[in-house]
Amino acid sequence: MSAMTDRASGAARFWRAIMVIARRDFGAILFSRSFIFFLLGPLFPVIVVGMAGGIGASVSGKISKPVLGIAMEGADTDAFLSAKERLSASVPNLPDTYVIIRLEPGERVLARSLLERTKSGSPVAAILSGPLTNPKLTGPEGAIDQWRGLVALVAGEAQRTDAGALPAVTLDKTVSERVDTTRKRIRTAQASQTLLFLLTMLLAGMVMSNMVEEKANKIIEVLAAAVPMDAVFFGKLLAMLGVSLVGLSVWGAVGLTIMLLGGQVPSFAPPAVGWPLFAALALIYFSFAYLLLGSLFLTIGGLAATVREVQTLSMPATMLQLIVFFFASYSLGAMGEPIELASIAFPLTSPYSMLARAAVEPDLLPHVAAIAWQAVCVALIIKGGATLFRRTVMKSGPSSGRSWFARRKAA
């Protein structure tokens, strides 16, 4: 009973110490000038990504604008193309067309197999077949839904019918709805992974320099004597997490306001677990992605002796983050395969992969296991980092001013 009470009061002391450190750091960062730069930080990657995305979209649009393939009888084909020519002046967004085959009267063609044959490297996204009185669109749901009305309009014009009597367009979807939904969800997953990466990327530099400042202020020994070093590490991480959540709230509010004022809300397929749960999981995985990377960087930064050493370490740290992101992104295309399981098991990529999984798969149990695993990893990294810090940094005597990295080099 006494041992239990001791443990409980020990845990209470530990958490109290964490909160003292976290509160001090949180206040110090929030009311410092560097917080302004921290808030402005996301602008730069957003601008870069926006520019790259804009250029990419423009290039992509020019190279692979989807084309409507025509496989109709010769007379119908000519009538359709003439009608399209007449309408193009008054109706925007008419699809580009490409005549694949001019059929003889009475000749039939299997549009699906035709589409299949033209698929590789071809811009043809759908096939228009059948007579003008009952045209048939064959292709993936997205493309044929988009062109259905326009095809009816052109076919009606080709027959010179009244606007009120447009022919009915038959749709033949080549991709199942389920597959299409999965594809859209993967896009949601990719977007969420990218956002997660951008958010965590900003924090690395700040976390790495944290312990160096403490050493420069020479207050580290006061902290180390009063509370366990694990509590110092954890308190600092929590403070930075709090700061980043404040930043996230500010940016979220700004982004939402811009979207609402501009009336342009990006549309993503609803994630498999639903939006509310997905948002909650995104917050949890963001926290763990940050805590995992943060604890690692705090440890590395803690072993550095000077700000210059931290600056030298920033580049490899950024590279490490990129590798983590690429690994997680790559695994997204291999759901259920060993590579995805590896990225879920590897602590640094686990939050990214699990967030992507939440967008695509509705099962919740894996998330419970993953969150527990990530929490254990955070605790282990903090414990290891604190132990290493105590062993290598908290020593007196002639070598105390030298850094761990310098010693390794000298060795």
Place this chain on the structure above:
Amino acid sequence: MTESPDPAEFFHALDAGTRDERAGGGPLAIDARDLVKRFDGTVAVDGVSIAVPAGSIFGILGPNGAGKTTTLRMLLGIIDPDSGSRRVLGSENPHAIAHRIGYLPEERGLYPAMKAVDAIAFVGALRGLPRDEGRRRGRALLEEYGFGHIADRQIRQMSKGQAQTVQLLATLVHRPELIVLDEPFSGLDAISQGRLEKLIRGLAAEGTTIIFSTHVLAHAERLCERIAIVAGGKVPFHGLVSTARDRLPPQVHLETRNVDGPWRAVLPPGTEPQLRQAGGALFDFSLTGEVEPLLTALIEGGAGIQALSIERAGLHDAFVAIAGEAAARALEQDKEGNGR
């Protein structure tokens, strides 16, 4: 709120095993045995044992690099010993009783942007004192020690001496039972050193145990009853200051009218006189036996005593005798370096 406990209650709480002959049979605030610490294969502390009686002022003396700071850090749980045991205020886990300990490290440091009163409250909060109470006590302490006017000033706006005082007061704010001071006098001017000595005496009078490291023997000689001399990571002496001084025989300074005579037989062999112009001579030698036979021999032997003094050895001489000339030279160099 952390209050200083009743001394009787505190002594009672100490484990019976901590009562030790090394503390004159009294309870121990610190009981460290055979502490060993290596850094990169170099032995920094090699089998250090220290027993600090509760309620005493204890000094750890030695030159820089002797292992004083490493020993203190092990006692405080900042680093763990490679081997050996430590028991501080009855606990083997110093962090578990951090609220009962105050620590002033050798390398002073506070957050530059913090106000004095907040810095004191922060250190108190680390030791379990509620922040508001810490601020209240911090303000009171600053007033008490004549620094009330800097209570709301940022650390970065203070002189070095003011910042050091703030950190010292931060060490006391939670009213610890044990205060550990690592080189507390370094960087202080003579007046501040005197104030600090007074403060230490005052705290000890209230029952607080104080352990401090220093390379200035005069402070230890004035303040401590017991000391540990640390040299080369070892403790060649541990005990009462008087015992350390008694390691050397008392020094006799004798001025006589007669240079020679039968009385010279009582002088240690090889004792040479300094002859005086006006006649007579000065003799300096160690007293190896009792005082009475010496006096009898001098009087009966016709020395013609003009002046005689017998002085106990000082702590510096004792340090030289115990730790060796090399350690004493290092100590002097540290002192000069600190003075510069």
